[in-house]
Amino acid sequence: MEAKPTKKEKYIRQLKPYLPAGFEEMVAELLLSHPVRFAITNPRATKLGDYRAPQQGETFHRISVNGNLNPYNFLITTLHEFAHLRVYLQFGFRIKPHGEEWKSEFRKLLWPAIQTGLLPKDIEIALMSSLTNMKASSCTDTQLSRVLRQYDKREGGEIVLEEIPKNATFVLQGKTFVKGELRRTRFLCTEVPSKRQFLIHSLATVQLLENIHER
Known part of the structure; x- marks a missing residue:
């Protein structure tokens, strides 16, 4: 009889269509090690991903990521939202959404992804620049977004x-x-x-x- 797949194996199988090859286990480990409900959603015009802290009476955090993102954008958006979750676990709502605490957590999550050597060189360079030059006022990185956009599949026109x-x-x-x-x-x-x-x-x-x- 074939062995029943583990929870991690299920996550890896579900994530595989959305992530760059080689990153499925990294994200599966994040899902297993945090009390989170993770959803892959239909495209949203105003955001790529979203983090929601537990409401009163809830125990799970909620992260959603747009399912139409290219694999590299999906990975980085997922890490972005997990940085919010980890900061909330430490500080609650007492800090700015994209303040120094969030930047520190985002760097900690991005660095192992960069170290894998599995990212295209232009994305790796843009991420390294982002790690050292994150703006104090915003998490927006237009240059990184521009590089990631090059991997989008565009429809005609x-x-x-x-x-x-x-x-x-x-x-x-x-x-x-x-x-x-x-x-x-x-x-x-x-x-x-x-x-x-x-x-x-x-x-x-x-x-x-x-x-x-x-x-």
Whole structure:
């Protein structure tokens, strides 16, 4: 009779389609060593992953990661959310979400992944830079995001917002916009036809339309 698979083996099998080869055991160990419910979700426009501390009466933390991420982005997003979990176990809500304590935990989780030698060289270099130059005010690392985006599988006609010209017309989540000025890491875009303005991340994946906006 075939032996019943262990919990770790089940996790490895479930994670394999989403992670780069060789990292399944690393993430499975994180799941086994923390009181967490881990969910792979449908794409969300506003976030790649999410961490939720236990609510009153609960014992489990909750982590969710978008299932449409490329394997490297899925791995790094998962480690990002586990850093939140580990910081909460130590400090609760007494600290900033992406303060020095979180950065320290994120570094501890990233370093073993880098040391495996299994990551593409450009991602490894971007991660090393991120480890040493994390901004005090934010966890956003545009350069790392830009490198990770190169491994996305894009559908026909999809392009990154920063790659299209100003005043170009594009579609995002079924809505049509005209690209405007850059505001730090986001572009101020005008929805057609409502003329409402939205700040859209420069690395958002959009569909470029024929430019119908008057320049």
